[in-house]
Amino acid sequence: MITLTHVGKQYDRIHTALADVSFGIEAGEFVFLTGPSGAGKSTLLKLLFREQVPSSGEIQMAGHRLASMPEKEIPLLRRKLGVVFQDFKLIRSRTIFENVAFVLKVLGVSAAEQKQRTFRALKMVGLQHKLSSYPLQLSGGEQQRVAIARALVNDPLVLLADEPTGNLDPDLAQEIMALFERINGQGTTVIVATHDRSLIQRMKKRVIGLDHGRIAFDQPAPTSLVTV
Template structure:
């Protein structure tokens, strides 16, 4: 699913946001990516979706070397990945339905099919009754659930979440993580970046810890990654 081989990323000479990162994520896993602010969590996620290219090393996603994917093929890669952000990134002038199905519409999916898929994912997150609401008419927890619905409406093989509960109270945060677990049980690989240690301990999943851009600890099976 995801393979990092001795990956380095830097934004200025000799200052590395990530340094010699190697790990493997297998299909169907649920993994927490953790570490303090500035540890490199967001950078790592950006590399997976080819928002950035590493300075050194190799990253495979679905068997493809993301660094060598032509620019014209990047949208295709991203359609197989759902992404949930801390600040929701909903379009305020569009309804819940329009936000959830925005990508489907750009892909040319007809209205009947968009309605079917939107109903299914909104029912899954408990918001099928708020299809015609606008983001500012929703609570923070509801907005994040809309963002989750949008991320999974295209049935992605991989779901990435960057501090998805950072703006939520503990009860709403728990609801979001329960949703991720439900999505994972359906077969989607889930990678959640968070610094919420209580949440990590409660859910007891595999944990990859970063510290100052280095892989500090991986609670999963110790896999030897060969030199490339």
């Protein structure tokens, strides 16, 4: 599903975000990326989302070679991805329904299907009753669940989440991770960047550790089993 081979990302002569990073992720895996601030977690996710390109090496995902991908193919890649950000990135002037349906509207999905799929995504995160509300009328945890619904509305092959629980209290963080685990159980590959070690320990998933842009460790899930 995802393969990184000797990937490096250097912003200038001084700042190296990633150096010689190589690993593979199978379809259906749940993987944590961890490490201190500045370790390269967010940069790695940006490379996977093709927001940035590597300075060296190659990334392959779902049949795409990301380093050499033409600009016109990026939308095709992103149709296969769902992305959840720490700061939610919801549009305040639009309702919850409109925020989640936005992706489908851009893709040219019919209004009837937009309604059906958006309601299904909101129901998955327990917020179908909030579809007419606006982001600022919701709590932080609810806003994060809306962001997750938006990431899932297009049935992505891969879900990328960058510090998705960083602004939440421990109980809400656990609730969000339980939701990710349920999504993963339906076949979606899930990659979560976090520095929350207690959360990682509770989840018992594969963990890839980064330190100064390099792989510090790659610890398999305790069962050493991968559901595909």
